[in-house]
Amino acid sequence: MFFTKTLVLSLAALAAAHPGHEQEEKRQAIAARSTMAANKRALDNCAASLNKRGLHSAAAERRQAEVERQRISRGLPINNGRVKRSSVEKRNTTDVLAKDHQGTLDGQRAINDELYVFQDEKCTVLNPQGEVGPFYVPGEYIRSDLRENELGVEIFIDAQFIDVNTCEPIVGGWFDVWNCNSTGVYTGIQSDMNGNGDDASNLNNTALRGIQQTDENGVVQFLSMFPGHYSGRVNHMHVVFHTEATVLPNGTLTGGNVPHIGQFFWDQDLIDTVEATAPYNINNQSVTLNSEDHVFGEQETEGSDSDPVFNYVYLGDDITDGLFTWIVVGINTSASYTPTYSFELTEGGGVAVDGQDGGGFPA
Ligand SMILES: *[C@@H]1O[C@H](CO)[C@@H](O)[C@H](O)[C@H]1NC(C)=O
Ligand SMILES: *[C@@H]1O[C@H](CO)[C@@H](O)[C@H](O)[C@H]1NC(C)=O
Numbered sequence: 367m368f369f370t371k372t373l374v375l376s377l378a379a380l381a382a383a384h385p386g387h388e389q390e391e392k393r394q395a396i397a398a399r400s401t402m403a404a405n406k407r408a409l410d411n412c413a414a415s416l417n418k419r420g421l422h423s424a425a426a427e428r429r430q431a432e433v434e435r436q437r438i439s440r441g442l443p444i445n446n447g448r449v450k451r452s453s454v455e456k457r458n459t460t461d462v463l464a465k466d467h468q469g470t471l472d473g474q475r476a477i478n479d480e481l482y483v484f485q486d487e488k489c490t491v492l493n494p495q496g497e498v499g500p501f502y503v504p505g506e507y508i509r510s511d512l513r514e515n516e517l518g519v520e521i522f523i524d525a526q527f528i529d530v531n532t533c534e535p536i537v538g539g540w541f542d543v544w545n546c547n548s549t550g551v552y553t554g555i556q557s558d559m560n561g562n563g564d565d566a567s568n569l570n571n572t573a574l575r576g577i578q579q580t581d582e583n584g585v586v587q588f589l590s591m592f593p594g595h596y597s598g599r600v601n602h603m604h605v606v607f608h609t610e611a612t613v614l615p616n617g618t619l620t621g622g623n624v625p626h627i628g629q630f631f632w633d634q635d636l637i638d639t640v641e642a643t644a645p646y647n648i649n650n651q652s653v654t655l656n657s658e659d660h661v662f663g664e665q666e667t668e669g670s671d672s673d674p675v676f677n678y679v680y681l682g683d684d685i686t687d688g689l690f691t692w693i694v695v696g697i698n699t700s701a702s703y704t705p706t707y708s709f710e711l712t713e714g715g716g717v718a719v720d721g722q723d724g725g726g727f728p729a
């Protein structure tokens with residue numbers, strides 16, 4: 367927490383010393399929010415047509431079926447838990463923080479109630495450009511299971527992407543994700559700001575990173591591990607969305623356009639529950655809450671309609687049985703951003719690259 371405050375103060379001091387820089391940041395933030403508001407209005411206009419075409423109810427059925435598959439594959443009872451569904455409208459950082467994203471199932475309830483848990487009344491529109499952070503690694507593999515040998519709480523992710531310009535699912539787009547492991551270390555990079563900076567073997571480690579293509583419903587699914595935390599940041603997942611990219615023979619991606627860069631989050635009480643379990647609980651880096659995290663606030667939710675927080679249900683009775691998480695995302699496919707990076711995965715393994723301006727604080 368001390369680290370966060372110091373960092374915020376020093377950035378503020380820096381901005382004050384460079385008024386031109388501050389004005390430019392403000393201009394960009396205002397421009398980003400008005401773009402976001404336009405996206406949101408466009409998507410609100412989509413809601414009726416998406417419902418009419420049964421997109422929402424189809425998604426609810428898919429999520430329910432997937433939860434059952436995940437439970438069966440883990441030897442867990444198919445139904446369990448309590449019904450709890452918050453319908454708080456999200457509008458701003460404080461509202462997103464206050465919203466409870468948990469929906470739990472009740473074995474005693476009728477099937478329609480279960481569907482209700484998975485039903486999205488509205489799509490989430492994300493702020494146009496959140497932070498990519500310095501630890502993006504291009505060239506990672508197209509695959510759905512990112513766990514490798516990492517330990518922690520498993521998360522099954524169901525994400526659906528809607529084009530705010532057409533109200534259609536984005537078919538054939540690419541969802542590129544990465545997050546740190548349970549003790550707050552990213553794979554694929556080597557840095558003093560990331561675990562043991564002398565550990566070169568981490569360069570060839572591909573765990574918790576991967577890319578999947580959206581299907582005819584704009585849907586992508588991943589199996590990964592709930593991220594831990596590191597100094598200055600709350601637990602989060604990084605997201606880059608690609609369109610019109612090319613698949614290489616070795617199962618990696620190249621080229622195309624990036625209409626979205628951002629980060630996804632989880633409810634604070636869920637984070638606290640996960641962090642109390644092993645091996646998250648041996649991580650002694652300082653803790654940052656959602657309410658203190660600059661990306662959660664300024665970058666992704668403040669003064670916007672964005673809700674970049676995963677909905678979720680427990681797969682079993684215990685958090686260690688894993689989570690099913692889902693999110694519906696509106697993206698302006700006409701937008702275009704350039705992710706920066708300092709490391710790349712190549713046929714020779716992970717390598718540092720120069721001149722991509724990806725250095726600096728872990729974000
Ligand atoms: C989508 O992005 C394009 C290019 O930046 C912009 O011209 C257009 O207004 C955006 N559409 C919406 C709905 O925000
Ligand atoms: C997280 O990753 C680092 C680097 O690969 C590794 O040293 C550490 O043991 C990992 N944490 C756990 C709990 O496996």
Ligand SMILES: *[C@@H]1O[C@H](CO)[C@@H](O)[C@H](O)[C@H]1NC(C)=O
Pocket residue numbers: 648650
């Ligand atoms: C954090 O834990 C590691 C080993 O688990 C230890 O080496 C290090 O000294 C600890 N750091 C602090 C600040 O307690």
Ligand SMILES: *[C@@H]1O[C@H](CO)[C@@H](O)[C@H](O)[C@H]1NC(C)=O
Pocket residue numbers: 458459460668669
């Ligand atoms: C959003 O929250 C900020 C403080 O976090 C506040 O200054 C602003 O007025 C709020 N905006 C709206 C539209 O409520």
Ligand SMILES: *[C@@H]1O[C@H](CO)[C@@H](O)[C@H](O)[C@H]1NC(C)=O
Pocket residue numbers: 505614615616618711712713714
């Ligand atoms: C995949 O193939 C491309 C094109 O040949 C190459 O540049 C890249 O290094 C390869 N990546 C891996 C992980 O083998």
Ligand SMILES: *[C@@H]1O[C@H](CO)[C@@H](O)[C@H](O)[C@H]1NC(C)=O
Pocket residue numbers: 566567569570713714715716
């Ligand atoms: C990473 O793997 C490549 C082969 O794929 C190997 O040549 C290289 O030495 C490895 N790097 C490290 C740091 O272990």
